[in-house]
């Protein structure tokens with residue numbers, strides 16, 4: 489597996505609406521394997537690979553990561569943040585981050601919780617859950633110095649390097665850089681195919697499937713496949729029935745999440761192809777959380793859609809963990825679908 493590409497994708501910065509660094513990686517990787525590429529006004533990168541011109545398949549992999557923008561800079565140079573995407577404030581203690589100044593400078597800083605020292609807290613105060621509003625950012629500069637580098641609305645991302653960890657891989661925002669990775673690698677592995685394929689690196693998924701919504705309208709596919717991460721709560725403290733997926737057990741074939749119920753015949757096709765080719769897979773039922781698959785399914789008059797998932801432990805923290813073999817299984821199943829789903833019958837009686 490091309491771990492250096494996955495590492496590069498994980499370490500790149502791109503909050504919703506600021507996916508430009510990711511777009512340029514995807515563009516570079518797909519340039520030699522597709523027929524054309526365009527960027528729409530939402531920032532979606534739509535790469536097209538021609539087939540026989542009879543049916544269209546759209547892949548959606550979101551590029552954006554949960555992050556922040558600068559909301560306020562106080563007189564002493566401390567900044568407060570507006571989150572873009574679903575952070576759990578309990579996971580944000582003692583983080584390092586980057587403030588991406590408007591002139592392109594990456595300023596390292598720390599994120600700290602604005603509270604009294606522990607020995608001054610009342611028992612009542614000590615019990616309160618943390619809130620995003622009470623975190624502030626310190627990049628070690630005065631307000632005056634900052635004024636030349638940072639403006640309200642500039643991007644802030646958490647800082648963490650990606651690395652191999654046993655048979656697994658850890659890093660920030662593997663949700664959904666591993667999905668982008670799977671899309672790139674499947675497009676590179678693609679052999680003979682009849683479907684016209686639109687590989688779309690989407691934007692703004694983390695704040696409501698926004699890029700995929702407009703891209704699916706534009707592409708108007710016959711088949712939609714979203715690639716994303718899913719919960720993998722197979723660790724201490726989580727009941728067996730609530731694990732959703734297990735790390736290393738294979739690609740997740742999504743039956744449902746809160747944005748969609750996957751097309752039943754496409755679910756069966758994924759299962760049958762996995763069985764036939766010995767691709768490790770697991771069936772996924774996710775009670776909460778949505779994916780771009782939901783946006784594709786409900787575009788225009790509705791589309792045959794599913795999401796393929798890479799199980800991810802510690803999701804929406806800076807230490808998301810995926811299994812290398814699960815990512816490989818996702819690449820294999822997606823490649824097979826691209827090559828073979830043109831002849832499948834998805835009609836419902």
Ligand SMILES: [Zn+2]
Pocket residue numbers: 550663664693716717
């Ligand atoms: Zn995601």
